Amino acid sequence: MSPQLETVAWPASYGEHAQPRMGFFTDTSVCIGCKACEVACKEWNQIPMSMQGFTGKSYDNTIDLGADTWRHVAFIEQKAPARVVEKLPTDVTDGASLVDCAARAQAVEGGVQTYQESDGFRWLMASDVCKHCTHAACLDACPTGALFRTEYGTVVVQEDVCNGCGYCVPACPFGVLDQREGDGRVWKCTLCYDRLKDDKEPACAQACPTNSIQFGELSELHERAEHRLARLQQAGQDKAQLYLADGDDGIGGAGAFFLLLDEPEVYGLPPDPVDTRRDLGEIWAAAGAAAVALGIGLAAAVFGGQR
Amino acid sequence: MSESTSYHGQPLIKEPIWTWEIPCYFFTGGLAGGSAGLAYLSQLRGNEVLARRAWTGATVGIGMSPLFLISDLGRPMRFLNMLRMFKVSSPMSVGSWILSASGASTTLAALNAWTGRFPRSARFARPAAALLGLPLSTYTAALVANTAVPVWHEARRMLPFVFGSGAALSAGAAAVIATPPEHAAPARRLALASAALELASNEVMKKQLGEHGEPYQRGAPSKFSHLTQALIVSGAGLLLRRGQSSRGAAIAAGSMLCAGALSARWTVFKAGFQSASDPKYVVEPQRRMIERGERRGASRRVSQVREVQLDKGSPATAPLPLSGS
Numbered sequence: 001m002s003p004q005l006e007t008v009a010w011p012a013s014y015g016e017h018a019q020p021r022m023g024f025f026t027d028t029s030v031c032i033g034c035k036a037c038e039v040a041c042k043e044w045n046q047i048p049m050s051m052q053g054f055t056g057k058s059y060d061n062t063i064d065l066g067a068d069t070w071r072h073v074a075f076i077e078q079k080a081p082a083r084v085v086e087k088l089p090t091d092v093t094d095g096a097s098l099v100d101c102a103a104r105a106q107a108v109e110g111g112v113q114t115y116q117e118s119d120g121f122r123w124l125m126a127s128d129v130c131k132h133c134t135h136a137a138c139l140d141a142c143p144t145g146a147l148f149r150t151e152y153g154t155v156v157v158q159e160d161v162c163n164g165c166g167y168c169v170p171a172c173p174f175g176v177l178d179q180r181e182g183d184g185r186v187w188k189c190t191l192c193y194d195r196l197k198d199d200k201e202p203a204c205a206q207a208c209p210t211n212s213i214q215f216g217e218l219s220e221l222h223e224r225a226e227h228r229l230a231r232l233q234q235a236g237q238d239k240a241q242l243y244l245a246d247g248d249d250g251i252g253g254a255g256a257f258f259l260l261l262d263e264p265e266v267y268g269l270p271p272d273p274v275d276t277r278r279d280l281g282e283i284w285a286a287a288g289a290a291a292v293a294l295g296i297g298l299a300a301a302v303f304g305g306q307r
Numbered sequence: 308m309s310e311s312t313s314y315h316g317q318p319l320i321k322e323p324i325w326t327w328e329i330p331c332y333f334f335t336g337g338l339a340g341g342s343a344g345l346a347y348l349s350q351l352r353g354n355e356v357l358a359r360r361a362w363t364g365a366t367v368g369i370g371m372s373p374l375f376l377i378s379d380l381g382r383p384m385r386f387l388n389m390l391r392m393f394k395v396s397s398p399m400s401v402g403s404w405i406l407s408a409s410g411a412s413t414t415l416a417a418l419n420a421w422t423g424r425f426p427r428s429a430r431f432a433r434p435a436a437a438l439l440g441l442p443l444s445t446y447t448a449a450l451v452a453n454t455a456v457p458v459w460h461e462a463r464r465m466l467p468f469v470f471g472s473g474a475a476l477s478a479g480a481a482a483v484i485a486t487p488p489e490h491a492a493p494a495r496r497l498a499l500a501s502a503a504l505e506l507a508s509n510e511v512m513k514k515q516l517g518e519h520g521e522p523y524q525r526g527a528p529s530k531f532s533h534l535t536q537a538l539i540v541s542g543a544g545l546l547l548r549r550g551q552s553s554r555g556a557a558i559a560a561g562s563m564l565c566a567g568a569l570s571a572r573w574t575v576f577k578a579g580f581q582s583a584s585d586p587k588y589v590v591e592p593q594r595r596m597i598e599r600g601e602r603r604g605a606s607r608r609v610s611q612v613r614e615v616q617l618d619k620g621s622p623a624t625a626p627l628p629l630s631g632s
Contacts, residue, residue, distance in 0.1 A: 057315040064317055074314060141453065143400035144388040163388045164381015166324040167399045170454040170583060175320040184381025230610035241606040249605040264606060265590045268314030272593035272604040276453050276460060277396060283463045287398075287449035290467035291441035295344060297475055297504075301497035302348040 005218055005253070007134050009149035021153030022196060023255035024205065024213060025221035026127055027228055028267070029240070031212040033059060033125035037071040040207035044192065045070065048180070064268070065128055067180035070189040071204045074267050076124040126267050127204070127213055130155070130176045130189035131244055132255030135275040138168035138177055138188075146186075153218070154191040154255055162186055173251065173273035191255070218255060228259055237261055243269065250274035313586040320455050322583045325576075328375035333447045333572040334477060335375065336406070337470060338565075339368030340440035341478025343413050346420070347437035349493060355420075357494060360485040362417035364478065365436065369413045372406060398450040402443075409443050412436040444474030451579060457589060458582035459575075461519040465512040469575070472508050473568045475501035480542070480564035483550065483557050491557065495550050498564055502543040505571060506536060518592055522581035523574070531574040538567035 011018030041047065050068040055061050058075035065072045132154045139147045139155050146161035147168060157177075164184040168177045177188045192202035200206075205215035214221060225242055232240040239262050244254035250273050264271045313319075323329075346361035377386045390407065394400040412435040419429030448470035452463035459466065479498030483491055509532070513520045522528055542563030549556035582588045597604040 055315075057317075060315070063315075066321075076314065137455065140394075140396035141399065143392070143394060143397045143403060144385075145392045145394070146388075161385075161388060161391070162382070163385035165389070165399060166379075166381065167397065167450075167454075169321045170323045170456050170459075170579070173320060173455040175318060178321055179324045179381050186381070226610045226612045229608075230612045233608065233610060239608070241608045242610075243606050246605075246607060248603065250602070251605070260606070263312065265312045265319070265586070265594070266314065268317050268319060268586075270319050270589055270593055271606065272597055272602050274455070276455055279460070279463055280396065280453055283398070283449045283452045283467075284395075286452075286464045287442065287445045287467040290445040290448070290471040293468065294341065294444055294471040294475060295438075295441050297471075297501065298341065298344040298348055298478075298497065301475075301479065301500060302345065302352050302354075302493045305496055306492050307352055307354050 005134070005153070005247070007136075007149055007153055007252075010151070010153040013149075014151045017151055019151045019153075019196075020217040020219075021255065022191065022216065023132060023153075023218040023221055023257070024129060024191070024202070024215055025225050025257060025259070026129065027212050027214065027225070027259045028124065028126035029212075029228075029232060029237070029259060029261055030210045031073070031125040031127055032210055033073055033075055033123075034209060035073050036207040036209060037127050037204035037213055038062060038069065038073060040203040041071040041189075044195070044203035045190070047187075065130070065174075065176045065188075066178035067183075067187040070129065070187075072128045074124075074126045074128060076126075076262075076266055078122040078124060078262070078266075124261055124266070126258065126260065127208075128267070128269070129204070129256050130191070131174055131251070131257075132189075132191060133275065134247065134252030134254065135277060136251075137171040137173060137275045137277055140275075140277045140280075141167045141171035143167060150193055150196075152191070152193075152196055154193065154196075156190045156193050157186060157188060159185055159187070171276055173270055173275065221257075225257065225259060232259070232261075239263070244273075250278070313590065317586065318584050319586045319589040320583050322580050323454075323456070324381075326379055328379040330572040330576040331569070332372050332375040332379075333470065333576070334473070334569040335368040335371045336447055337368075337444045337474030337568070337572075338477040338481055339365045339372060339409065339413060340442075340444035341474035341476075342368060342481060343409070343416070343436040343440035345478050345482060345494065345497065346416070347433050350420070350433065352493070354490060354493065356490040357482060357486050359420045361478070361482050361494075362413070362420040364481040364485060365413045365440070366417040368477075369406075369410045373410065376406075398446055398453050402446045402450060405439055405443050405446060409436060409439040412439060445471045451575070454579075455589075456579045456583045457519045457592060458516065458522045458578045461592075462512050462516055465508065465515055466575070469505070469508045469512055469571070472501050472504040473571050476505050476539075477565055477568040480561040480568065482561075483546065484561035484565070488551055488554055488557050491550075495546060495557075498546060498561070499543055502539050502564060502567070505568065506539055509535075509571065509574075518595075519582070519588070522578045522585075522588060526577075526581055528574050528578035528581055531570055531577055535567050535570040535574055538563050538570055542567055 060075045062069045136155045162185040201215040205213045244257040247253040342361045342365035346358045349358040389403040412432040415432035416436045445467040448466040451459045482494035542560045546560035596602045
């Protein structure tokens with residue numbers, strides 16, 4: 001087991017009850033934007049209806065992750081020139097453009113499913129979810145212990161403990177958690193903790209028709225993702241990148257990581273998310289120093305002059 | 308510098324869900340913390356008149372604080388869950404314990420100062436309240452700094468000093484309001500010095516924030532910032548000129564300074580919302596750090612596998628056979 005996968009509480013505190021760390025590998029290059037994951041998640045977890053309306057933001061009418069959206073499909077419309085793909089292996093293409101490749105159903109072999117027509121319009125789609133960070137800021141910030149690390153290494157809110165203090169909401173560097181209106185508590189993806197306990201895969205992964213959402217042991221998913229990245233890079237997708245796959249990023253790597261075809265901010269993801277806990281030592285030191293300074297100031301005011 | 312990209316202009320992080328009670332609590336908590344210290348030290352110096360009034364100020368502050376906090380909870384009936392654990396990793400958890408202990412000791416000390424009852428417990432409660440008041444005044448800055456909100460997080464070294472100055476300012480100003488001028492000299496000194504420190508520390512913080520500080524330059528935070536400066540400058544001016552001779556002037560000046568301290572907390576509070584709501588405040592500094600090579604970011608384009616095996620017959624999404632890496 002690679003050390004980057006270990007969190008503070010998992011697996012150590014579970015002893016022999018610790019399970020392998022489970023997670024999602026979301027390969028956005030094969031997402032077709034069907035939103036089956038959103039629907040399956042809503043149904044299984046009995047999440048209340050979210051905003052119903054037309055946002056005008058491409059096909060995205062759920063807009064972001066929140067208390068009532070635990071899987072969110074992003075739709076990005078890009079103007080990008082149709083490039084001649086040179087790097088595709090010769091057995092796949094002879095140097096034709098992606099359009100030609102798609103016409104010959106070879107884009108699938110190259111592994112690219114983003115639609116690109118000759119005028120240079122490209123559509124990116126991606127299913128976003130709670131990242132189940134290795135260093136989860138929400139979990140550390142939670143004052144009640146409602147948020148906890150499960151035996152699968154995932155991060156879950158206990159709805160019978162949460163008192164809706166809201167500290168996890170701005171603590172999350174991805175804006176995942178939010179308060180449910182009319183309920184007061186905070187809700188987020190549980191990585192289907194209940195289904196995991198029954199050896200079932202999470203509802204979104206099961207519903208995904210293209211295997212864009214892959215569920216499994218994190219170590220195995222990492223291996224799969226590396227091959228996928230290598231293949232896409234070789235197919236000429238030079239912006240293809242693994243996001244949150246490494247233990248040395250700002251959150252110590254994630255339980256839910258992604259393969260993106262453009263920079264993270266294009267998908268509404270921060271390029272360098274940082275767990276605020278990293279700086280907590282510095283923060284406490286400053287608060288302590290300021291407290292001492294306040295004490296000195298008070299003493300100076302009281303004793304430094306007439307009574 | 309990279310051009311700012313975003314997903315349909317959507318925020319990348321969530322705005323806090325905290326409502327008006329929270330900046331009010333930042334004020335009352337500071338008022339309570341600062342006043343307890345002022346009261347205890349005045350008692351040591353033998354200024355009982357000032358001490359009693361400062362204990363009252365501390366009690367008012369500490370009494371209102373939990374009301375604000377509980378009212379802000381999504382589930383107010385579950386406020387006791389705040390004391391379910393003690394977590395050093397959560398400034399809110401630490402603060403809940405500080406507030407609870409401070410509430411008990413301050414109430415006891417104030418009761419003793421006015422009625423003379425519980426003399427033996429008060430002997431411990433007084434210094435305890437004074438000591439606990441110090442972290443009570445500054446932990447709230449640690450609380451907001453310990454978030455992903457750039458304008459708060461990046462001000463983490465300075466913010467506790469801003470809040471500490473505000474606590475001293477509100478304690479001094481409240482004591483100036485409540486105390487006859489002939490007994491209020493230490494309160495006036497405290498109010499005037501901390502008024503200067505509050506304004507100065509705010510400027511230092513904004514300067515240190517640099518590129519992160521833009522939310523303070525516009526919208527609500529900018530308005531609150533100007534209001535704060537106007538209130539503190541005029542309040543301090545009035546206190547300096549007439550505070551010693553006129554009770555009325557002292558009350559007016561103290562009220563302005565208290566309002567200034569409250570407005571200063573609103574400024575910081577509102578800046579956090581503005582910082583969180585615009586994706587460019589989150590993306591651009593992160594992107595610049597990556598471009599300058601100070602951080603690696605969360606993405607990697609180079610695969611750890613060198614050889615790609617193209618299995619022509621299988622669908623692209625099937626698990627690929629692993630090459631010997």
